[in-house]
Amino acid sequence: MARGTRKLNELASKLDVIVEVRDSRAPASTSSPLIKALAKIRPVIHVLSRKDLADQEKLSLWLEKLRHTYAADLRTREGLSAVKRALLRFKPSHREVRLAVVGIPNVGKSLLLNSLIGKSNAGVGNIPGITKSVSWYRNDGMLIVDSPGILDPHAESGAHLILSWLGCAKAEVVGGWENAALSLIRFLEARGMHHLVPIEHIDDEPAALTLERIGKKYGCLISGGRVNAELAGQKFIEAFGSGRLGAVCLELPDEERAIDFRDEADAIV
16 A cells, blocks of 8 residues: 555645545445545545445435436446536646546455546556656547556455455455354445345344355255355355345445444444
8 A cells, every 4th residue: 555655645736636446335435545644635526336236316416416427337337428528627728737536445446447538548658847657548538657566454354245246355364154144244235225135034033144145045065965054155245245145335425424334234243
């Protein structure tokens, strides 16, 4: 994180605008740990990726709350035109607009970068007078620099749980697939999101028993007909993270409410 922070800080004063990518399903927890510092130096445009996987009603609350924020499905490029128009508003009259794309791992940063630079555009190498040792790309009135995906190592455990459910952090960080799945089951049950658990809901059922039934549904059996809880957890988390179980927003754009979510996740580890 220190190296990435240093590089971006070196670049920031040479940029016109910074684009931060977050996941529409958890815009607070998927924010970059660098963005607060960068926002003091240059204007920031937020792109909420995977809009197709988000609860649309709750996503609209985020879009109303946050300034300079656009929701997009970067795989189909839906919403990308609005992002490009917003970026080009920062273009000086004498040259391309210079921008950096930032975000934590697996929020869609690379998809956005590839969409902006275009498939046929190669890197342009170091730009004299700007910086060395980073890759720049030129396309369509934009000069774009990539940055490494960086997680906040000091984030609370609840935030790491949410990131593991969405595929933005490894399950090992929160104790493995079984632990991640058990915490997700408890979280969804506590929020009344029973429809996102792929088996029939049973009141007051222990999460371990729910995961066992999920494992049987997914065929995660070992000798003796027992369920491999780690494999069951992996399949459940992957189904949830891919959106196959339904659209969701894990946070609302009220800071206190978002903190409540995290505290709740902390309590159910």
